[in-house]
Amino acid sequence: MAQVVFMLIIFSRILSATSVGVFHYFRENTELSNKALKNTLNKDIQTSSLFDCGARCHRCCRCFGFNTVTNVCRILLTCDQNDIIGIEEGWIYHYRNELAKPENCLSLFKRGYTTSGIMTIYPWDECDRNYRSVDVFCVMDTSGGGWTVLQRRISGSVNFNRSWSAYQAGFGNLMDNFWIGNEVIHQLTRTDNVTLYVSITLAGGITKYQEYQSFSVGNSSEKYRLFLQGPSQGTLGDSIVNTEHTGKLNRNLPGMLFSTYDQVNDGKGSGNCASTYAGGWWFNSCYAGYLNGPWKNGQWSWAWYPAVSRGGDVYGTQMMIRPN
Structure with a gap:
């Protein structure tokens, strides 16, 4: 029992660290909420959470979208108004925070x-x-x-x-x-x-x-x-x-x-x-x-x-x- 409790504590700390990491390097673009965007890097991915989706946004990824209704994750090159192709409920988007690793x-x-x-x-x-x-x-x-x-x-x-x-x-x-x-x-x-x-x-x-x-x-x-x-x-x-x-x-x-x-x-x-x-x-x-x-x-x-x-x-x- 003690070992199970210990493992749960470790898992919660990992999840917490992942959450902090995701939101340190990304910021939400609220203007794109409930919009469908083009320009994906790969096919839709079924994920368990927003944090799991964010963790998949590696070096080449500039932003990601997560649908809170369907739990679908999309890895994107860009997230801006020019990429909108329609309305689709549940989408929220996060773009890479340039202040986390400043470019200039x-x-x-x-x-x-x-x-x-x-x-x-x-x-x-x-x-x-x-x-x-x-x-x-x-x-x-x-x-x-x-x-x-x-x-x-x-x-x-x-x-x-x-x-x-x-x-x-x-x-x-x-x-x-x-x-x-x-x-x-x-x-x-x-x-x-x-x-x-x-x-x-x-x-x-x-x-x-x-x-x-x-x-x-x-x-x-x-x-x-x-x-x-x-x-x-x-x-x-x-x-x-x-x-x-x-x-x-x-x-x-x-x-x-x-x-x-x-x-x-x-x-x-x-x-x-x-x-x-x-x-x-x-x-x-x-x-x-x-x-x-x-x-x-x-x-x-x-x-x-x-x-x-x-x-x-x-x-x-x-x-x-x-x-x-």
């Missing part, structure tokens, strides 16, 4: 993390075999907060003339000078429409910025191709999307592949922009705007022409993104 700094900001600093996010899709967490620096006190920093430079302590593999993986220290890594940038921008925020700090602590409303980077097989477009606004002016007004013709960066000294994709007929200007970037024979040049060195001829015409004038740079 905006998710954390919405959760109440409003102090800038190093935080952990999960930008990879859970179905991806490379799924993992990554530490990033979040800026929560600039232009509405929720920014994930891709690049920062405040001194010359970190060399930005690195190999393809180094730029792919990322390098530096999140508290001062770093490049977050091209693979992370791709993951952060592969699905969301994001804004790019570029800032340059000059002598006397004067900071100028430029925002671009649409930014993303392709995957490694696409050589991390840059997708960028306006409208843009700010105090720096545009030196990367439409460079005609700068006098540096044919230096537009949208569509360009990433280049390093050991991986030349710069569209230049001869020579190597990354070797010549000692850093990785989306060069286009070569540039009008470029933030990874050699620190306080004449080889970095200009950072953001014409607003910042000498690399030696730069006291800090930062690139960061936020979903729109």
Whole structure:
């Protein structure tokens, strides 16, 4: 008898832990109650409870539906208004709670993390075999907060003339000078429409910025191709999307592949922009705007022409993104 009681206690604790787990990682979408949705990942499953259904929603599952009348469970890719195909009594839906495993700094900001600093996010899709967490620096006190920093430079302590593999993986220290890594940038921008925020700090602590409303980077097989477009606004002016007004013709960066000294994709007929200007970037024979040049060195001829015409004038740079 005592053994039976013990087993019942253990079972109740497991059930309780499962319930907590389900509702930590999922939230109910009440707007979809009593609706039938399309886009299932598999056939209907007969289950004993809502918790059993939720436990079946593994890595690739974005949401699940449970019918309280028929005890049918449906594993779904998405749960939104566009998926409704009719009315069916008893259905309740739960979607994955992005705050449980935040995908970016905006998710954390919405959760109440409003102090800038190093935080952990999960930008990879859970179905991806490379799924993992990554530490990033979040800026929560600039232009509405929720920014994930891709690049920062405040001194010359970190060399930005690195190999393809180094730029792919990322390098530096999140508290001062770093490049977050091209693979992370791709993951952060592969699905969301994001804004790019570029800032340059000059002598006397004067900071100028430029925002671009649409930014993303392709995957490694696409050589991390840059997708960028306006409208843009700010105090720096545009030196990367439409460079005609700068006098540096044919230096537009949208569509360009990433280049390093050991991986030349710069569209230049001869020579190597990354070797010549000692850093990785989306060069286009070569540039009008470029933030990874050699620190306080004449080889970095200009950072953001014409607003910042000498690399030696730069006291800090930062690139960061936020979903729109």
